[in-house]
Amino acid sequence: MLDVRQLTIVQDGRRLWDSVSFQVRAGERQGISAPSGFGKTTLGRVLAQWQAVTSGSITVDGKSLPKKGYCPIQLVPQHPELTFNPYRTTGDSLRDAWSPDAAWLERLAVNPRWLMRRPDELSGGELARIALLRALDPRTRYLIADEVTAQLDAHLQAQVWQVLLEEVQRRELGLIVFSHNPALLDKVCSSIWRPQQASAL
Structure with a gap:
């Protein structure tokens, strides 16, 4: 179980999250819906250890997240191009995390040729699928999908969500x-949190 307790995040002098506590169980599909600028992406970055927490604790199965090595909480951000080294393919x-086989590439509609290119040679939708594939490392226990299919057409969105589910x-x-898509959250999530209407999940 992912257990977040009394989490406070302050960024650029602004308190984005104040003493928030919530839990996400294995196999649970939790949606979070809030306006742009509310701090959802920053919350995801903190949970995935991309950014330090101001105060509070984050544990998985009662254990603190490792200081080094692979984090069991993986984030696929809204702008995946920012997560790739521009000088590497x-x-x-992808192989820094794991080496998926051809069947995995096909499931997420990833063209093997894309893996021989640098990030600036691919579209946002192509990078989003590679970033998602990277985050689905077998060691991952919790996955944060931040507008992960927003750059895909309807057919590809359906394919990607089918794989995720x-x-x-x-x-x-x-x-x-x-x-920001309430219809998507209603379809893929077992519960939805709207933090502008509640103080805790």
Whole structure:
């Protein structure tokens, strides 16, 4: 279980989250809906250890997150181009985490040729699928999807969400979905938190 207790995040002098506590269980699909600028992306960055927490604790199965090595909470951000080294191929960045086989590439509609290119040679939608594939490392326990399919057409969105939901069920992944699309949240999430209407999840 992902257990967040009394989490406070202050950024640039602004208190984005104040003493927030919530839990996400293995296999649970939790949606978070809030306006732009509310701090959803920053919350995701803190949970995935991309950014330091101001105060509070984040544990998985009662254990603190590792200071080094692979984090069991992975974030696929809204702007995946910012998470790739511009001087390396996307395949090199992917293999830093794990080496998915051809079947995995097909499931997420990733063209193997994209893995031989640098990030600036690919579209946002192409990078989003590679970033998602990277985050689905077998070691991942909780996945944060921040507008992860926003840059895809309807057909590809459906394909990607089908894969994600299959993995949630098969691996009992905890899934946290950030989206401005209420219809999507209603369809893929078992519960939805709207923090502008509540103080805690």
